[in-house]
Amino acid sequence: DQQVKQNSPSLSVQEGRISILNCDYTNSMFDYFLWYKKYPAEGPTFLISISSIKDKNEDGRFTVFLNKSAKHLSLHIVPSQPGDSAVYFCAALTVYNQGGKLIFGQGTELSVKP
Amino acid sequence: GAGVSQSPRYKVAKRGQDVALRCDPISGHVSLFWYQQALGQGPEFLTYFQNEAQLDKSGLPSDRFFAERPEGSVSTLKIQRTQQEDSAVYLCASSESGISTDTQYFGPGTRLTVL
Numbered sequence: 001d002q003q004v005k006q007n008s009p010s011l012s013v014q015e016g017r018i019s020i021l022n023c024d025y026t027n028s029m030f031d032y033f034l035w036y037k038k039y040p041a042e043g044p045t046f047l048i049s050i051s052s053i054k055d056k057n058e059d060g061r062f063t064v065f066l067n068k069s070a071k072h073l074s075l076h077i078v079p080s081q082p083g084d085s086a087v088y089f090c091a092a093l094t095v096y097n098q099g100g101k102l103i104f105g106q107g108t109e110l111s112v113k114p
Numbered sequence: 115g116a117g118v119s120q121s122p123r124y125k126v127a128k129r130g131q132d133v134a135l136r137c138d139p140i141s142g143h144v145s146l147f148w149y150q151q152a153l154g155q156g157p158e159f160l161t162y163f164q165n166e167a168q169l170d171k172s173g174l175p176s177d178r179f180f181a182e183r184p185e186g187s188v189s190t191l192k193i194q195r196t197q198q199e200d201s202a203v204y205l206c207a208s209s210e211s212g213i214s215t216d217t218q219y220f221g222p223g224t225r226l227t228v229l
Contacts (some may be wrong), residue, residue, distance in 0.1 A: 004156075032215050042117070042155065042219030043205055051215075071153035089156050093214055098169055099145055104156030 003027045006091050006105035013112050019077040021108050026071065030092035034102070035064060035075045038087045048075070048089075080112045080114030118221035120206050126227045127196045135191045135224045139208030144190050147218060148181055149205040157205055164190060186197045197229045 005024045013019045021035075032054040036044035050057040050073070063076045068077050077084055090104045090105040117137045139146050139227050144162055149157035150173075156208040160179065165186035174181070178196075183189040193200055203223040209216035 006156075013149060025189070036220075042223065043222050043227050045220070046217045048214070066152065091156075095214050096216060098220065099147070099162040099212060100209065100216060101147070101159045101162060101170060101173075102149075103159070104149075104155070106154070 001026075002106075003030075004090055004103050004105040006088075006090055006108050008046045008108050009106070010111070011111045013080045013110065014027045015082055015114050016079045017111055017113055019075075019084065019112065021075040021077075021088050021090075021110065023075075023105055025073075025092050026072060027092070027094075027103075028068070029094045030103070032093050033064070033066060033073050034091045034093075035062075036089045036091060036104075038082050038089065038107070044089055048076050077110075080110075082114050085110055085112050118206055118208055118219050120204075120221040120224050122223065124225050124227075126229065128229055129153050129196060130186075131196050132192065132194045133196055133226065134206050135193075135226070137189045137206030137208075137221060138193070139187065139189070139206070140210075140219055141187075142210070143208035143219075144211050145209040145216065145218075146183055146187075147207040148189070148191050148208075149207065151205055151223070153202070160191070160204075161219060162166040184221075190207060196226075199227055201228045 034049040035047040091102040148160040151157040159173040163183040207218040
């Protein structure tokens with residue numbers, strides 16, 4: 001019963017183009033969503049987040065979109081750079097839960113080719 | 115230290131051995147989390163501490179797994195009588211307060227291989 005799903009294990013994009021990573025969730029109690037980026041042999045690094053009261057959050061080249069009715073979020077990277085090549089994890093939490101237990105998707109490996 | 119550190123980085127254990135994995139969170143961080151990441155999967159929550167109190171251990175897969183944070187800083191995850199299915203990367207994360215939306219900062223993980 002995977003509550004957070006990333007259905008694309010991998011994505012390949014040309015440098016300078018847009019990368020779109022998708023994530024679906026099933027638990028309607030989730031009200032805060034995050035994207036983490038992971039390089040090999042390192043821990044995940046926080047990238048961007050969005051509260052369920054918003055439908056968009058932007059930070060530089062990174063924008064996260066949330067569609068609550070579809071229980072879907074996406075991460076857009078524009079323009080994509082070779083240094084963006086990494087595994088991207090979508091995660092969700094329920095704000096009122098003490099501490100902030102994160103529920104992660106399986107990850108999408110992004111490859112940005114020069 | 116500048117970030118979360120974990121030791122050892124790699125651990126090989128024979129089935130049935132006990133192992134102890136250490137996490138040094140960012141200094142002053144109140145919250146500490148342990149996650150387990152199997153190959154090709156996302157991290158899965160194991161347990162959560164606020165200072166020295168273990169407030170959520172719902173993700174620990176069996177009573178062979180035990181975590182502690184006795185002085186509210188360093189934490190140890192202990193696995194008794196290791197099994198092959200325990201092979202995974204064990205990630206520790208810390209956050210500044212007990213607020214659920216605080217950013218969690220992850221360590222590099224300990225890769226455990228059980229033979």
